[in-house]
Amino acid sequence: MHMADALISPAVGGTLWAATAGLIGYSSRKVKQDMDDRRIPLMGVLGAFIFAAQMINFTIPGTGSSGHLGGGLILAILLGPAAAFLTLASVLTVQALFFADGGLLSLGCNVFNLGFFPCFVAYPLVYKQIVQDKISQRRIVIGAVLSAVLGLQLGALGVVFETFFSRISDLPFATFLLLMQPIHLAIGIVEGLVTAAVVVFVWKARPETLDITLASKPAGTPSFRKVLAGLLIAAAVTGGFISWFASTHPDGLEWSLSRSTAKEELAPPKKGLHGWLATLQEKTAFLPDYGFRGSKKEETSGDAWPAVDPGTSLSGLLGGSLTLITLVLIGVLLKRRKRHHAQH
Amino acid sequence: MPSIESTFFDIGTMDRISRQDTFVHRLDPRIKVLTTLVFIVCVVSFGKHDISALVPFLVYPLFLVVLGDLPVAYLLRKVMLAAPFAILIGIFNPLLDQEVLLRVGPYGISGGWVSFFSILLRFTMTVGAALILIATTGYHAVCMALEKMGVPQVFVVQLLFLYRYLFVLVDEASRMVRARALRSFQGRGSGMRVFGSMAGNLLLRTMDRAQRVHLAMLCRGFDGNIRPFHPLKARGWEVMFLLGWSALFVVMRSYNVPRFVGTLIQGFIS
Secondary structure, rough: OOOOOOHOOOOHHHHHHHHHHHHOOOOOOHHHHHHOOOHHHHHHHHHHHHHHHHHOOEEOOOOOOOOOOOOHHHHHHHHOOOHHHHHHHHHHHHHHHHHOOOOOOOOOHHHHHHHHHHHHHHHHHHHHHHOOOOOOHHHHHHHHHHHHHHHHHHHHHHHHHHHHHHHHOOOHHHHHHHHOOOOOOOOHHHHHHHHHHHHHHHHHHHHHHHHHHHOOOOOOOOOHHHHHHHHHHHHHHHHHHHHHHHHHHHHHHHHHHHHHHHOOOOOOOOOHHHHHHHHHHHHHHHHHHHHHHHHHHHHHHHHOOOHHHHHHHHHHHHHHHHHHHHHHHHHHHHHHHHHHHHHO | OHHHHHHHHHHHHHHOOOOOOOOHHOOOOHHHHHHHHHHHHHEEEOOOOOOOOHHHHHHHHHHHHHHOOHHHHHHHHHHHHHHHHHHHHHHHHHHOOEEEEEEOOOOEEEHHHHHHHHHHHHHHHHHHHHHHHHHHHHHHHHHHHHHHHOOOHHHHHHHHHHHHHHHHHHHHHHHHHHHHHOOOOOOOOOOHHHHHHHHHHHHHHHHHHHHHHHHHHOOOOOOOOOOOOOOOOOOOHHHHHHHHHHHHHHHHHHHHHHHHHHHHHHHHHH
């Protein structure tokens, strides 16, 4: 579920880049502060471990398909949230650069979806609360499954929101949501079980390895009030995250509007308050809006996109093919010049 | 598992390509990183029904591929390997948006197909740009450029470490996978339970390795900093490279060059 550059708009990509950059800055400071430098090589090697573990696939019972380890949660369990976030961000960066998984602009989205939710939400609020300092096989399994499910559900939700606000895909919000969430419920359960299997193995073989994270903070007995406060913070963060998106949305819309009007005639004037209310309405009602837009498209499309007039689309085709031919010529010339240089 | 092994072997191929010595490879890594970012932002900022205006942007990857002596077929194959997600999401556009947007003779092309092809084009260009960046710069230099550009040092050190141990651990994992494949018949032993102990074992070995690495590093005076062997230095003309390309991107972003040319030709014909 890596987001791709091709599906996001600069506003969404930029927002999540900013959020991710902030989180990387925060985590770096945190890691530097409270870390014995023993953990720096450990982080690097564990990042490589995630890649290696992804090579070992396994069959999922009952389906015949095969899966592999995702990584966010297990890193959080082994390293703690901040170090795990950095490690996962580095894994995703390598994937973006070498395997073309996602892209550079959507790297922010991917790190946020796959890193922030498991490391900073699911792990501290679910896993840590369930396992506490009374480690047992049952607690590890329950905690891992629940937090993997939560992390992946939030991550999938992130993908849906990012796709929706970018407006590159025509997929309606609700359909996409119904497509993504159940699939990731299944993936989450498998991910949780696998994570638990690895953690239980390590815990049985060498129990002291799990102490790194538990010892880093006095786990104590988390009171009900603490859990409640945690949940409130999570709600505030989620709410802030969503409204943040919502507030960048009119920007994107205005941008695209101003762009299309700059090329063609002016669109029907969108006056101050009226236009603002219209966008507000548009973004608060996801679903009706979509049906509405779909049915009304025929009449309004004239000024919505520049390329409707058959005349301009023909010139676009002509010019496009000519540009392509020119590019090929440039390429051939460059190549020939290079060879020429090489001979001398 | 030949397919997986060859995918990872690919990292080695990219690494080798990035060690060439051409004009593009010699450019300061910061310049290439920044130019690539400007390129991607410009490409992504187009409306979803734009195709013709995107075409001129191909000039940048083309320029780098030719002058950097990069294997085109190999890069395209890598791009294709990553395409499924974009195609999966994009393919809904033709189904959902069936309004005719473009007419070529008697055939109407719906807005959905136009935007689908636009997505494919963007995908190829953005992903291609990232691959080309690595293929012309090399991972190590990109990391150094990131550090110079203000990315926290802890994160840069992490990126470098990850890459360094990737090859070692991937070799180890592929030996384990091969050993399991040789011992399992009719898929027995490939379930989650065995996976748990395999991955757990690998993890324990990994942690031991980390400890040995750390001790070895301490012996050699590691203090949290990684010092570059060649200090980065951007010369004047390299800055011009960045500014020139960025200016070109902005111009191509604001004016639909192909349509302009097409209108001119139509004017001549009629």
